[in-house]
Amino acid sequence: MQVKDSTFLITGAASGLGAATAERLVAAGARVVLCDLSDSVNAHALQLGASAQAVLADITSAEQMQQAVDAAVALGGERGLSGVVHCAGVVSVAKLVDRDGIPADLDSYKKTISINLVGTFNVMRLAAAAMAKNTPNESGERGVIINTASIAAFDGQVGQCAYSASKAGVVGMSLPAARELSRHAIRVMAIAPGVFETPMMSEIPDDAAQALAAAVPFPKRLGRPDEFAQLAEQIITNAMLNGELIRLDGGIRMQ
Template sequence: MQMQDKTFLITGAASGLGAATAERLVAGGAQVVLCDLSDKVEALASRLGDTALACRGDVTSGDDMQVVVDKAVAAGGENSGLHGVVHCAGVVGVAKLLDREGNPADLEAYARTVQINLVGTFNVMRLAAAAMVRNSPQGGDGERGVIITTASIAAFDGQVGQAAYSASKAGVVGMTLPLARELSRHGIRVMTIAPGVFETPMMSELPEDAVAALSAAVPFPKRLGKPHEFAMLAEQIIANPMLNGEVIRLDGGIRMQ
């Protein structure tokens, strides 16, 4: 799919991976609708210019996301229609099943992580796909849209304390192939990126020694990933029609201990 004059919805767009993706897609000639709960999303849209529109929205809310998707469909004017989604919204949940005194983990905290990371992803995908099927087929393949979700290497290499986070991201991985198969008859592709350790606001919450240890654990390049490198892969997925139904690890070769 060509990005020029196409409309893309980016969730979790106020910072980190989402913001970098928004910048790259705008540079490629796309119209972007930026969805986030943070008020920083308006500032980013203003900086990106007339081809960026900011929308506040909770990815777990059907009503919120229907409004956002409707705005995305209308955003392109004559080229109206939602052509792609890069879903980056998510949270990190860290808690052991049992604490040091043997007390069980908080069930509501676990459910919140799964609700945002997994149910929120499904919510965005179902509404975006319903909009994309109304698009006219494009090109020789008849493509109508592309959906890119964000998992994590924790889906495969979850560490102690990551039960909720790993489970939620493994669920995103598990949806990728069946939804790609389902949507193939509509000309809609589904892909997932599983980032490793990246320079994001989530990572900034960790102590410096922990960040240094994670950087040293990456085989090559021996550093944290840059948000623009995630955006590069998102752009390549959009452009390459043979990328479908797959999860791509973007991690410098790291395997978490």
């Protein structure tokens, strides 16, 4: 699939991985709909120019995400929506039993699963329904879906039961979704980032961030959002990438 003149929906596009992906795709000649809950997504869309449009939407809402998908279809004109790069999500940390013997909050667990896993399914189903209506392009494709997992799906840390479970679910959906959507000529891929320079990472102490960077075998630093965006672009353009997860982590394996 060609990026130029195609239209993509980017969730979590106000900052971090989503914002970098939107920037890279626009630079390559794409049109993008930036979707986020934060009002700052409007300013980011303005910075990207006429090829970008912002939509405020909650990924767990069927109605709001349908509006975002509809906006992307409209922006794409005759070619419709060509792809989705789903970056929206949350990080949560809570021990099953804390030092005072109090069990983890169940509602907090449900919220993490709802946003990271149910939200991914919601975006995927609505985008796929729209892309299934596309006329196949010159290579026979109708669309591509790229979801964001995490190395926590495999190397979850203490306190990450909810987060790791939600991201493992994203990994688990990739192959069956790709198999199912193959009849519609829609590919499904997932990226599992390691430790990256994102707003989520800025919430942890500097010494902890430095320790994480030092744990990366090579390059010995945090990942850069544009490196995620670069991989997303490569997935879009390589039709043989389908039904698979790619770790993007510099070789780190969390202890």
